[in-house]
Amino acid sequence: MRAGIRSHRDITSFDIETDVCVIGLGAAGAAAAIDARAAGADVVVLERASGGGGTSALSGGVLYLGGGTSLQTACGFEDSPEDMYQYLMASVGEVPDEPKIRRYCDGSVEHFEWVKAQGVPYKETYYPGISGEPPTDDGLVYSGAETTSPFCDIARPAPRGHVGAKTHQTGPLLMQHLCASTERSGARVLGDRRVTELVLDDDGVVVGVVAEHFGEPLAIRARGGVVIATGGFVLNDEMLQQYVPRALRCKLRVAGDGDDGSGIRLGVAAGAATLHMEKASISLPVTQPWGLKRGVMVNGRGQRFINEDTYYGRLGERALFHEDGRAFLIVDDDIFEEPAYCKEIAAVGESFEELERELSLPPGSLDATMAVYNRHAADGTDPAFGKRSEYLQPLLKAPFGAIDCTTENCLYAAFTLGGMVTDVEARVLGPQGDVIPGLYAAGRSSAGVCAGDYSSGLSLGDATFFGRIAGRNAAAGNA
Amino acid sequence: MRAGIRSHRDITSFDIETDVCVIGLGAAGAAAAIDARAAGADVVVLERASGGGGTSALSGGVLYLGGGTSLQTACGFEDSPEDMYQYLMASVGEVPDEPKIRRYCDGSVEHFEWVKAQGVPYKETYYPGISGEPPTDDGLVYSGAETTSPFCDIARPAPRGHVGAKTHQTGPLLMQHLCASTERSGARVLGDRRVTELVLDDDGVVVGVVAEHFGEPLAIRARGGVVIATGGFVLNDEMLQQYVPRALRCKLRVAGDGDDGSGIRLGVAAGAATLHMEKASISLPVTQPWGLKRGVMVNGRGQRFINEDTYYGRLGERALFHEDGRAFLIVDDDIFEEPAYCKEIAAVGESFEELERELSLPPGSLDATMAVYNRHAADGTDPAFGKRSEYLQPLLKAPFGAIDCTTENCLYAAFTLGGMVTDVEARVLGPQGDVIPGLYAAGRSSAGVCAGDYSSGLSLGDATFFGRIAGRNAAAGNA
Numbered sequence: 001m002r003a004g005i006r007s008h009r010d011i012t013s014f015d016i017e018t019d020v021c022v023i024g025l026g027a028a029g030a031a032a033a034i035d036a037r038a039a040g041a042d043v044v045v046l047e048r049a050s051g052g053g054g055t056s057a058l059s060g061g062v063l064y065l066g067g068g069t070s071l072q073t074a075c076g077f078e079d080s081p082e083d084m085y086q087y088l089m090a091s092v093g094e095v096p097d098e099p100k101i102r103r104y105c106d107g108s109v110e111h112f113e114w115v116k117a118q119g120v121p122y123k124e125t126y127y128p129g130i131s132g133e134p135p136t137d138d139g140l141v142y143s144g145a146e147t148t149s150p151f152c153d154i155a156r157p158a159p160r161g162h163v164g165a166k167t168h169q170t171g172p173l174l175m176q177h178l179c180a181s182t183e184r185s186g187a188r189v190l191g192d193r194r195v196t197e198l199v200l201d202d203d204g205v206v207v208g209v210v211a212e213h214f215g216e217p218l219a220i221r222a223r224g225g226v227v228i229a230t231g232g233f234v235l236n237d238e239m240l241q242q243y244v245p246r247a248l249r250c251k252l253r254v255a256g257d258g259d260d261g262s263g264i265r266l267g268v269a270a271g272a273a274t275l276h277m278e279k280a281s282i283s284l285p286v287t288q289p290w291g292l293k294r295g296v297m298v299n300g301r302g303q304r305f306i307n308e309d310t311y312y313g314r315l316g317e318r319a320l321f322h323e324d325g326r327a328f329l330i331v332d333d334d335i336f337e338e339p340a341y342c343k344e345i346a347a348v349g350e351s352f353e354e355l356e357r358e359l360s361l362p363p364g365s366l367d368a369t370m371a372v373y374n375r376h377a378a379d380g381t382d383p384a385f386g387k388r389s390e391y392l393q394p395l396l397k398a399p400f401g402a403i404d405c406t407t408e409n410c411l412y413a414a415f416t417l418g419g420m421v422t423d424v425e426a427r428v429l430g431p432q433g434d435v436i437p438g439l440y441a442a443g444r445s446s447a448g449v450c451a452g453d454y455s456s457g458l459s460l461g462d463a464t465f466f467g468r469i470a471g472r473n474a475a476a477g478n479a
Numbered sequence: 480m481r482a483g484i485r486s487h488r489d490i491t492s493f494d495i496e497t498d499v500c501v502i503g504l505g506a507a508g509a510a511a512a513i514d515a516r517a518a519g520a521d522v523v524v525l526e527r528a529s530g531g532g533g534t535s536a537l538s539g540g541v542l543y544l545g546g547g548t549s550l551q552t553a554c555g556f557e558d559s560p561e562d563m564y565q566y567l568m569a570s571v572g573e574v575p576d577e578p579k580i581r582r583y584c585d586g587s588v589e590h591f592e593w594v595k596a597q598g599v600p601y602k603e604t605y606y607p608g609i610s611g612e613p614p615t616d617d618g619l620v621y622s623g624a625e626t627t628s629p630f631c632d633i634a635r636p637a638p639r640g641h642v643g644a645k646t647h648q649t650g651p652l653l654m655q656h657l658c659a660s661t662e663r664s665g666a667r668v669l670g671d672r673r674v675t676e677l678v679l680d681d682d683g684v685v686v687g688v689v690a691e692h693f694g695e696p697l698a699i700r701a702r703g704g705v706v707i708a709t710g711g712f713v714l715n716d717e718m719l720q721q722y723v724p725r726a727l728r729c730k731l732r733v734a735g736d737g738d739d740g741s742g743i744r745l746g747v748a749a750g751a752a753t754l755h756m757e758k759a760s761i762s763l764p765v766t767q768p769w770g771l772k773r774g775v776m777v778n779g780r781g782q783r784f785i786n787e788d789t790y791y792g793r794l795g796e797r798a799l800f801h802e803d804g805r806a807f808l809i810v811d812d813d814i815f816e817e818p819a820y821c822k823e824i825a826a827v828g829e830s831f832e833e834l835e836r837e838l839s840l841p842p843g844s845l846d847a848t849m850a851v852y853n854r855h856a857a858d859g860t861d862p863a864f865g866k867r868s869e870y871l872q873p874l875l876k877a878p879f880g881a882i883d884c885t886t887e888n889c890l891y892a893a894f895t896l897g898g899m900v901t902d903v904e905a906r907v908l909g910p911q912g913d914v915i916p917g918l919y920a921a922g923r924s925s926a927g928v929c930a931g932d933y934s935s936g937l938s939l940g941d942a943t944f945f946g947r948i949a950g951r952n953a954a955a956g957n958a
Contacts, residue, residue, distance in 0.1 A: 002682070002683040002750060002909055002913055002915065002916075003909055003910075003911040003913035004750075004909065004910065004911055004913075005683065005750070007681055007682070009681060094724050094725070095720065095721060095724050202486055202488060202681070203481070203486070204481040204484065238912075241574065242574060242754060243754070245573050245574050246573070264910070265910035265911055266910075268747075268750065268752055268909065268910035269750050269909050269910055269911070270750070271481060271483075271484070271747065271748050271749070271750055273747055274753065275721060275722075277756070278757050301783075301863045301864075303782045304780075322801055362851065362855070362862040362863040363855070363862060364850070364851040364854060364855075365851055365863065368847035368848070368850060368851050369847070371843070371847060372841065372842075372843040372844055372847050375843055376841070376842070376843075383841035383842060384780045384841040384844065385780075430481055430482055430483065430747065430748050431482075431483065431743070431744035431745075431747035431748055432482040432483055432744055432748070433717075434481055434482035434483075436481065437481075
C-alpha cells in the first residue's frame with residue numbers, strides 16, 4: 001500500500017478496538033477526547049511524546065472567545081456574537097470560512113463555560129495594556145486588532161483574549177487542566193505511540209490506525225472515527241520550503257516537538273484536500289512597549305506599509321510576506337524607549353537623510369515618507385493607514401533611530417495555519433467537498449478559523465472548539 | 480467508494496484495455512500521447528470536448544525554450560542551458576523546483592526540434608518589439624523579464640519565446656499540428672468523454688479510469704499508467720474562492736471550457752499532494768506600447784512598487800496580489816500615447832496634487848513619490864527598483880494623467896499555476912514524497928516549472944516537455 005495508508009485487508013487482527021481514536025494530545029486532542037467520552041464513547045488517545053501537552057503547552061495559553069462570555073461580562077465589557085463575527089470575517093484573512101466562523105462565534109459563550117468546567121482558573125480582571133499575553137495573572141486582554149483601523153469601524157471592539165490565572169506560563173496551565181480532565185474522563189491515553197498509517201477499508205472509509213511503539217506496530221480499530229489533532233508543520237523544513245519558505249527565516253518557531261505535519265500528510269494520503277498551506281501566523285513584537293507605536297514602520301525602500309498601532313501579528317505578516325522580512329521602525333528622541341524584544345538598532349542619525357544612507361534606502365525615500373507622515377500627524381490624521389490619533393506624533397527631534405525589524409536581526413515568531421479542509425462538523429473533506437468517512441480533524445492539522453491574518457488565541461480557540469465537535473461526531477459515527 | 484475514485488473490485492469488466500490512458504487533449508496530453516506511442520505503447524486519449532485543443536489552442540502559442548535552440552542560433556542569439564537555468568531559478572517565484580528546471584533547461588534544445596518535427600512551422604526571424612506575443616509572424620521574441628532588473632544582472636539575457644509562423648492565432652496553429660501528430664501517431668482519440676473517476680487497485684495503484692460518454696459509463700484499463708493533462712482551475716469559481724480569490728476579479732480568464740480543476744481533484748482524491756494552489760499568472764498589459772514604460776506605476780497609497788519596464792506578467796502579479804488590484808500608471812504629456820489595451824484614464828490634472836485628489840490618494844503621497852522619482856530619473860538612475868535608463872525620464876510636462884490599472888477598469892488576464900506535485904519523471908507524488916503508482920501528470924494540472932512569477936511560454940513549454948516524459952514513463956510502466 002502507499003505511504004501513510006494501509007488496507008484493512010493487510011491487518012490480520014487489531015490490537016485494540018475502540019469507538020474513537022484521537023491522534024495527538026494537545027488542546028484539540030484533549031477537547032476531542034473529553035467530549036467523545038462525554039458522549040459515551042470508548043476513547044483511545046495516541047500521543048507521540050511520552051506525555052500530553054503538545055505545542056499548546058508551550059503557547060501563551062490565550063483563547064480567543066467572545067460574544068458576551070462570563071469573563072467579559074464580569075470585567076464590564078459588552079460583546080455580541082455578531083460583533084465577534086464581523087471582526088473575524090474582516091480580519092482573519094482573504095478567505096474567511098464563513099460557516100465555521102459563524103458556528104465559532106455563536107458557540108463561544110458556552111465554550112468558555114466548558115473550558116472553566118475542565119478546571120482552568122480565570123481571574124475576572126481586565127489587563128488594559130499589551131495586546132496579546134498580559135504580563136500579569138489578569139484574565140481578559142485585547143489580543144487582536146479590534147481597536148485599530150479598519151476593524152474599529154467594522155465591529156464594536158471588545159477584548160476577547162481569555163487567559164488563565166497565572167503570570168506567564170498560561171499555556172502549561174491550560175494543558176495541565178485539559179490533560180487532567182482527559183484522564184478523568186476515562187479516555188485511555190497511550191504515550192510514545194507515533195501513528196504511521198491510517199487504515200482504510202475497500203470503500204476508502206477510515207476504520208483505524210497503525211501506530212509505532214518503540215519499533216513495534218500497534219493496530220487500532222476505531223468504530224466511530226479517527227480524529228487527527230497533531231498540529232501544524234512549522235518544524236518540517238521540507239514542507240516549509242515548499243509552502244511557506246519565508247517562515248524558515250523566522251528566528252522562533254512556535255512549536256512542540258510534534259509539529260512536523262505528520263497528521264496532515266496522513267490525511268492527504270487518504271484523499272484529504274488542504275487549504276491555506278502557504279499561510280502562517282508571524283508575530284513581530286516590535287511595538288512593545290506600546291509607546292513605540294508612535295514610530296513609523298518602513299520597508300526596504302523607505303515606504304510605510306501598515307498602521308503601526310495594529311496587532312503585532314499583522315505587523316509580522318505584512319513585514320515578512322509583503323516586504324520580504326526587511327523593515328525598520330523609525331523613532332525620534334522624544335518617543336524612543338527601550339524595546340522589550342526587538343533591541344537591535346540598525347541606524348542612528350541627526351537627519352532622515354543620514355538614516356537613509358546608513359540603511360541603504362533609496363536616497364530621498366525616507367525623507368519623503370517622513371515629510372508626508374509628519375505633515376498629517378501634526379493634524380492628528382493618517383490618511384494612508386488610519387493609525388489612531390493617540391499614536392500620531394510628528395517625529396521631529398534628533399537624533400533619529402531605526403529599530404531593526406529584519407528577519408536577520410529581529411524576533412519573528414512563526415507557526416503554520418494551513419492544513420486539511422474540514423467542515424463545521426470537523427469532518428475531513430476530499431477535493432470535491434465530499435466527506436472522507438471516519439476521518440475528523442481539529443487544531444492546526446486543519447485549516448481553521450484563521451485563514452492567514454492572526455489574532456492571539458484563535459488557534460487554541462478553534463482547536464478546542466472544533467476538537468470537541470470532532471470528538472462528539474466521531475463518537476456518534478457521524479460521517 | 481469516495482468521490483473521484485473507484486475500486487477495481489467494482490468494475491466487472493473494462494470496456495477498453497490499453498497501455499497508456501491520457502486524460503485531456505491540450506498541449507500536455509498531445510505530447511504525452513505522441514511520445515507514449517513513439518515508445519510503442521497502445522494509447523487512448525480521452526477528451527471531454529468533442530475535439531482536441533483545450534486552453535492551449537486559445538493561448539498565444541508561445542513556448543519558452545532556450546539554451547541555444549536552432550531558432551535562437553538562426554536569429555543570431557547566443558544562449559546556454561546555464562543562463563536559462565539561472566534566469567528561471569531567479570524569476571519563477573519563491574520556490575523554484577530546481578530538479579525540474581534543470582531538466583527543462585538541459586532538454587530545451589532537443590525539445591524544440593521535437594516540436595518542429597510535429598510539423599509546427601517557425602519563421603527564423605526575431606521580433607524586437609513587444610514582450611510576449613509578437614504582432615507579426617516572426618518566430619523569436621523576448622517573452623519574460625530577462626533584460627530588466629534584477630535578472631539582467633543574474634543571467635545573460637536571450638529571447639526565449641518561440642512562436643509559430645502565423646500572425647496572431649499561434650495557439651491554434653500549435654494545437655492544429657500537435658493534434659494532427661497525435662492522430663498520425665496511432666493514438667486512439669475519443670472525444671466527448673469526461674473522466675469521472677480514477678480506478679485504484681487494493682494497493683492504491685492507479686489502474687484505469689471511468690469516463691462518461693453521453694451519460695453512459697466507460698471503464699478503461701491502463702496497464703502502464705494514466706496521464707492527467709486536464710489543465711488548471713481558473714474556471715472553477717469555488718476553487719478560485721478558496722485558493723486564489725483575487726483571480727475572481729480579473730476581467731479575463733485564460734481558459735478553454737475544461738479548466739475547472741477536475742483532473743487536480745481526481746488526483747487529490749487518489750492521494751496526490753498539491754502545490755502553489757494560491758499562485759496564478761496575471762498579465763497586466765498596461766505598458767503597451769512600450770513607450771509607456773516611462774510612466775510611473777503607483778499603488779492606492781501613491782507609492783511605487785515595481786520597475787515599470789519589467790514583463791507585464793510581473794506587473795500583474797504585483798498589482799493584484801501585493802497591491803490588491805489597485806494601481807495607476809502616472810504619465811505626463813511628453814510620454815503619453817494611446818494605450819493598446821488599458822485605455823481607461825482615471826484622472827487628468829495640471830499637477831500631481833490634482834491627480835492625488837482625483838484618485839483619492841493620501842494628500843502629498845504622489846507628489847512625494849514623483850519628486851523622488853524625478854530627481855533620480857534626471858540622473859538616469861532608479862535606486863528603488865532598477866528601471867533601465869532608457870525608460871527613465873522625469874515626468875515634468877503638464878497635463879499629467881493616471882492610466883487606470885484597477886481590476887475594475889483594466890484588463891487583468893489570469894490562469895492558475897497550482898496543481899498536483901510531480902517529480903522530474905512526471906510521476907504524481909503523495910504527501911510523503913512517495914510516488915502514486917500508475918499516475919502521471921503534466922501541464923497546469925500539475926505544479927510545474929513556474930512557481931508563481933510567470934514568463935510567457937513557460938506553461939506550454941513545460942506542458943509539452945513534461946507531457947512527453949509522462950507519456951514515455953507511462954508507456955514503460957515506470958512508477
